Amino acid sequence: MNLTLKIWRQKDANDKGRLVEYKVTDISEHMSFLEMMDVLNEQLINKGDEPVAFDHDCREGICGMCSMYINGEAHGPDKGVTTCQLHMRMFKDGDTIYIEPFRANAFPVVKDLVVDRSSFDRIQQAGGYISVNTSGNTQDANATPISKIAADQAMDAATCIGCGACVATCKNSSAMLFVSAKVSQYALLPQGQVEATDRVLNMVAQMDAEGFGNCTNTGACEVECPKGISLENIARMNREYMKASSQG
Amino acid sequence: MTTLNSKVPKGPISDKWTDYKNHIDLVNPANKRSIDVIVVGTGLAGGSAAATLAELGYNVKAFCYQDSPRRAHSIAAQGGINAAKNYQGDGDSNYRLFYDTIKGGDYRSREANVHRLAEVSGNIIDQCVAQGVPFARDYGGLLDNRSFGGVLVSRTFYAKGQTGQQLLLGAYSAMNRQIARGKITMHNRHEMLDVVKVDGKARGIIARNLITGEIERHSAHAVVIASGGYGNVYFLSTNAMGSNATAAWKIHKKGAYFANPCYTQIHPTCIPRSGDYQSKLTLMSESLRNDGRIWVPKNLEDVKAIKEGTKKPTDLTADERDYFLERRYPAFGNLVPRDVASRAAKERCDAGYGVNATGEAVYLDFASAISRYGKEQAKIHNVSNPSEKEIYDLGKAIVEAKYGNLFQMYEKIVDQNPYETPMMIYPAVHYTMGGVWVDYNLMTSVEGLYCIGEANFSDHGANRLGASALMQGLADGYFVLPYTIGDYLSGDIRTGTISTETPEFDEAEKSVKDQLDFFINNKGTHSVDYYHKKLGNIMWEKCGMSRNKKGLEEAIQEIQEVSKDFWKNVNVPGGLNEFNQELEKAGRVADFIELGELFAKDALNREESCGGHFREEHVTEDGEAKRDDENYAYVAAWEYVGKPSEAILHKEQLEFNDIELKTRSYK
Numbered sequence: 001m002n003l004t005l006k007i008w009r010q011k012d013a014n015d016k017g018r019l020v021e022y023k024v025t026d027i028s029e030h031m032s033f034l035e036m037m038d039v040l041n042e043q044l045i046n047k048g049d050e051p052v053a054f055d056h057d058c059r060e061g062i063c064g065m066c067s068m069y070i071n072g073e074a075h076g077p078d079k080g081v082t083t084c085q086l087h088m089r090m091f092k093d094g095d096t097i098y099i100e101p102f103r104a105n106a107f108p109v110v111k112d113l114v115v116d117r118s119s120f121d122r123i124q125q126a127g128g129y130i131s132v133n134t135s136g137n138t139q140d141a142n143a144t145p146i147s148k149i150a151a152d153q154a155m156d157a158a159t160c161i162g163c164g165a166c167v168a169t170c171k172n173s174s175a176m177l178f179v180s181a182k183v184s185q186y187a188l189l190p191q192g193q194v195e196a197t198d199r200v201l202n203m204v205a206q207m208d209a210e211g212f213g214n215c216t217n218t219g220a221c222e223v224e225c226p227k228g229i230s231l232e233n234i235a236r237m238n239r240e241y242m243k244a245s246s247q248g
Numbered sequence: 249m250t251t252l253n254s255k256v257p258k259g260p261i262s263d264k265w266t267d268y269k270n271h272i273d274l275v276n277p278a279n280k281r282s283i284d285v286i287v288v289g290t291g292l293a294g295g296s297a298a299a300t301l302a303e304l305g306y307n308v309k310a311f312c313y314q315d316s317p318r319r320a321h322s323i324a325a326q327g328g329i330n331a332a333k334n335y336q337g338d339g340d341s342n343y344r345l346f347y348d349t350i351k352g353g354d355y356r357s358r359e360a361n362v363h364r365l366a367e368v369s370g371n372i373i374d375q376c377v378a379q380g381v382p383f384a385r386d387y388g389g390l391l392d393n394r395s396f397g398g399v400l401v402s403r404t405f406y407a408k409g410q411t412g413q414q415l416l417l418g419a420y421s422a423m424n425r426q427i428a429r430g431k432i433t434m435h436n437r438h439e440m441l442d443v444v445k446v447d448g449k450a451r452g453i454i455a456r457n458l459i460t461g462e463i464e465r466h467s468a469h470a471v472v473i474a475s476g477g478y479g480n481v482y483f484l485s486t487n488a489m490g491s492n493a494t495a496a497w498k499i500h501k502k503g504a505y506f507a508n509p510c511y512t513q514i515h516p517t518c519i520p521r522s523g524d525y526q527s528k529l530t531l532m533s534e535s536l537r538n539d540g541r542i543w544v545p546k547n548l549e550d551v552k553a554i555k556e557g558t559k560k561p562t563d564l565t566a567d568e569r570d571y572f573l574e575r576r577y578p579a580f581g582n583l584v585p586r587d588v589a590s591r592a593a594k595e596r597c598d599a600g601y602g603v604n605a606t607g608e609a610v611y612l613d614f615a616s617a618i619s620r621y622g623k624e625q626a627k628i629h630n631v632s633n634p635s636e637k638e639i640y641d642l643g644k645a646i647v648e649a650k651y652g653n654l655f656q657m658y659e660k661i662v663d664q665n666p667y668e669t670p671m672m673i674y675p676a677v678h679y680t681m682g683g684v685w686v687d688y689n690l691m692t693s694v695e696g697l698y699c700i701g702e703a704n705f706s707d708h709g710a711n712r713l714g715a716s717a718l719m720q721g722l723a724d725g726y727f728v729l730p731y732t733i734g735d736y737l738s739g740d741i742r743t744g745t746i747s748t749e750t751p752e753f754d755e756a757e758k759s760v761k762d763q764l765d766f767f768i769n770n771k772g773t774h775s776v777d778y779y780h781k782k783l784g785n786i787m788w789e790k791c792g793m794s795r796n797k798k799g800l801e802e803a804i805q806e807i808q809e810v811s812k813d814f815w816k817n818v819n820v821p822g823g824l825n826e827f828n829q830e831l832e833k834a835g836r837v838a839d840f841i842e843l844g845e846l847f848a849k850d851a852l853n854r855e856e857s858c859g860g861h862f863r864e865e866h867v868t869e870d871g872e873a874k875r876d877d878e879n880y881a882y883v884a885a886w887e888y889v890g891k892p893s894e895a896i897l898h899k900e901q902l903e904f905n906d907i908e909l910k911t912r913s914y915k
Contacts, residue, residue, distance in 0.1 A: 012827070134727075139378070
């Protein structure tokens with residue numbers, strides 16, 4: 001198929017940025033979206049132009065590095081996939097595709113489609129851990145049984161890949177789904193109870209300090225999340241937050 | 249040629265590690281505060297090492313090329329992590345894990361290291377549970393296990409099909425705790441481009457800030473390389489696009505020996521390639537072989553009919569199918585180790601039985617499992633005389649619960665429903681057992697320079713068993729290196745901060761800058777990927793699943809030609825002092841080209857078949873790999889002396905005192 005691409009080009013964080021039009025031809029429907037981008041870049045390099053910078057690594061939907069906003073949707077039109085898992089069979093010959101970076105104040109553009117998501121790391125550093133030293137002297141792994149339901153729910157929350165699609169898609173640029181996934185994982189497990197109060201307060205404080213917006217229960221984040229992280233986690237985090245705040 | 253000293257402690261194998269720990273020198277907490285350690289790479293090995301060293305009190309400087317340490321490619325490991333917990337009561341023990349790993353590695357790993365790995369394996373699970381890693385549990389609330397290839401017990405712990413992700417996020421959370429306390433200084437989007445040696449000791453690195461292009465100097469009392477494997481030397485592999493060998497190769501050029509580069513793992517169950525534009529290959533977890541049966545048609549006419557579309561695989565009766573693993577290896581069947589399964593699939597495809605357009609695919613079929621589970625469920629639910637449809641629906645639900653996310657992934661990529669038609673799979677490069685040579689302390693042949701995880705060569709011999717990579721990465725980082733490095737650093741308590749304003753740093757920085765300048769100013773005719781694909785093609789065709797003398801000699805010749813062409817005609821657009829992904833790739837491919845040549849040289853030297861290294865000249869009468877223990881029971885560690893073709897071979901003779909050397913049989 002032949003396609004018209006309108007791609008966000010921005011030299012660096014200080015550049016204003018603009019959409020630039022490109023044409024690609026003979027794209028196979030079996031290609032992944034990023035393989036189509038590879039074809040474009042090879043074309044640009046051979047013409048002596050600069051290729052489009054974009055983040056990507058594992059190309060199997062788990063590292064969370066890829067981050068494109070395609071035709072107005074984070075990770076494009078397919079459901080439950082990252083950009084690297086999106087295939088060209090979702091498009092048809094003659095389509096025009098708009099490709100932009102994930103946009104949010106807390107995700108400044110580095111170059112073209114690459115953004116800086118270090119704000120996510122800083123939120124995790126504020127409390128996204130259990131304070132146990134790696135001495136190997138912890139108790140036996142089976143010493144504390146954990147109900148299968150709690151373990152499965154914790155696992156569902158823990159599958160978050162930290163890509164930032166939730167933020168990019170939210171009209172408020174809220175990071176509540178991301179933060180609540182980590183808070184929930186630990187809130188559901190006995191290991192997480194000791195530090196529960198400080199964890200939720202500190203992580204939420206850091207989230208606010210980074211300039212993410214608030215949650216207004218639209219639910220777009222859940223729809224666009226490639227891992228299907230549930231809104232229930234936000235409800236659980238709010239409950240944890242209320243509980244922690246009242247304990248002061 | 250010299251004989252290498254592996255520094256394995258004396259004494260009975262089960263006491264070595266304990267005795268060693270009892271007698272090493274320690275660094276007191278106050279002195280740890282004045283000692284710096286650099287860790288390059290933040291996967292399971294690097295992340296766990298950085299966190300643990302920081303907890304102990306050292307000042308850690310950690311580096312990764314990704315935008316966050318959480319994205320290292322350990323995250324993509326699906327199936328699980330082995331540990332000799334014997335929770336299933338099925339006869340597992342440290343000894344059995346030790347034995348399985350040595351045997352699985354085709355008797356080409358170091359006994360003492362592997363035994364230590366088995367000893368600490370149980371602790372890893374304890375540690376990860378304490379960190380809040382949500383492993384799968386049964387209804388009683390205890391941890392669940394599954395089976396992997398090459399073993400007869402269930403010792404694999406898992407978190408759905410995302411075990412690597414959960415373990416890495418555990419290590420990442422431990423790092424975050426130390427970053428918050430200021431004990432780890434994290435350098436994201438930085439790439440190490442050289443190591444700096446002062447008086448023969450590793451004392452720092454040169455790194456490039458990938459956003460600004462700035463070249464930075466970082467000093468430390470010891471340097472730890474945890475940068476993963478070199479599978480991308482093949483261009484197409486299941487590795488991440490950015491996975492590279494640069495850190496490991498640069499230290500090799502500065503004196504660290506590189507061991508057994510020809511030991512590569514080709515994983516049997518990957519999604520076949522679909523076209524020239526393909527950028528990477530996707531793995532389907534080994535756990536699928538618990539229930540999937542692998543087959544090709546028995547008759548070539550059926551192969552032809554399937555390719556032409558006049559027949560579907562489901563049209564073939566059981567008699568018309570060749571379940572070749574079950575036929576050749578009745579004891580282990582579809583759960584033979586990876587190297588054996590991969591070669592058997594290749595053998596069938598080479599004989600013309602491949603089932604897709606390229607002739608490089610075999611079936612992985614769940615119809616039997618669906619039917620078996622369906623009948624079992626019908627009994628459980630008291631359905632008398634169930635119809636075929638009822639059996640199918642009941643069975644499908646069970647398969648979906650077990651492998652649903654993998655089936656979905658397959659369907660997304662291939663656009664076929666694997667519940668209705670068998671999956672097509674083909675082997676792909678997945679892991680590299682070879683790597684930087686290290687002694688028992690995980691120190692390379694350069695003092696103060698350590699190498700851990702997939703980047704080193706040590707524990708898996710010539711073939712790694714499923715679910716053992718995660719175990720080794722975390723064992724090295726959490727439980728081994730923190731002891732061994734302390735023994736070395738105890739000699740550095742009076743050294744003080746290492747200055748970066750020295751001639752050694754000047755020189756290393758200059759050579760890094762010269763190479764970058766060359767790339768930017770070369771203005772050649774071909775892109776970096778053009779060369780990477782060329783190299784990958786040579787590697788796959790001539791250093792792939794099976795190798796022979798003639799092919800390997802040709803490979804060396806052809807790689808040298810690619811090298812010449814690359815250094816003359818490579819085209820790197822953009823500038824030096826900016827975010828420039830082509831410039832990053834150029835340096836990595838330059839190193840892959842050199843590594844590829846050493847790889848072929850090593851494969852040529854090893855006149856035997858063992859594990860992932862299969863030489864067509866060395867096979868038994870029934871087509872199995874034939875080892876030569878008399879002449880090749882050694883680690884081939886290569887010393888760099890200017891060119892890969894001139895590398896000098898050093899041997900570490902492998903001694904087997906606790907396990908008898910036997911022909912590996914899975915029949």
